[in-house]
Amino acid sequence: MKIAHDLYAETNPAFGAYLLVSFVRGFVEVNPNGPELPVAYLALPLAISGDLHPSFDRTNRKTGLQEWLERSPQIQVNLAERLNSSMDFVAGAIRLGCFSHAVRLSEGARLVVGTRGLKKDLTSGLSDDLTQSVRYADRLGYWSATAGSTKTIYDMMGLTL
Template sequence: MAIAHDIFAETNPAYCAALLTTFVGAYRSRSDMSPDITLCYAALPLALSGDLASSFDRTDRRTGLLEWLHRSPIIQIRLAARVNGSMDIVTEAIRFACFNKLLVIDDDGRIARGGARLPTSLTKQLSEDTRQIFKNIDRPGCWLALAGSTRTVFDMMGLEL
């Protein structure tokens, strides 16, 4: 039996907007400031990458970015290509989230929760694998908030701004 992988569903702007909204909420739970929009371009591909899913095993909101990277150095292999390859997907997700008032972008380039909210029952309707992706994007939200500035986060991940 062949297992089909639905790339279209994974890159659906509504689904990705929901993931980014979760990321922003997690970030704000650990910081007084909203995340810089550029952090979305790193967070979403990390959460969606099935080959990195196991790197989230045995982690929680307290693990921390540096600890996660040290435990799984494979994360940084081709990370720049992964981020660059998903730019259009992230941009569409941000647009969708903003048009639907899930997120707003402020004058400083930070992305914050908008007036609309995700339904609280959303994740209950999803498969276990999809629920796990929501958990996986929640963790970097917390980790990136505690790691420091956007430049520090990108340096830790081996990325350039």
């Protein structure tokens, strides 16, 4: 059996907005203020990148961002290029998320869960890869909140803000 890779589903702004909600939900469990907007531009491409999915094996919320990066240094290879090439996808996800009230920008350009209540698990019917991306977005949100400031997160990844 041949497994099809659904690139359209992965780059769909609605799916991106759902990833964004998962990321924000994970983050606000630790920090109710929500993540600063630039952190979303890191998390979504990492969560959706199928080639990075194996790096999440044997991790959980307790693993933390720093330990995950140390275990899988390949994450940082061409990271800036990966992020730059996904900017339109992330921007579309943010726009749709805000317009649909699934997320909103609060004071200080922080993302918080919006007034439109999305079910926590809308993954039924999605492929395993897409379902995993949603879980990884949540995990990255939690890790980012425990890692500290936006600058600290960017520094951990070897990027400048």
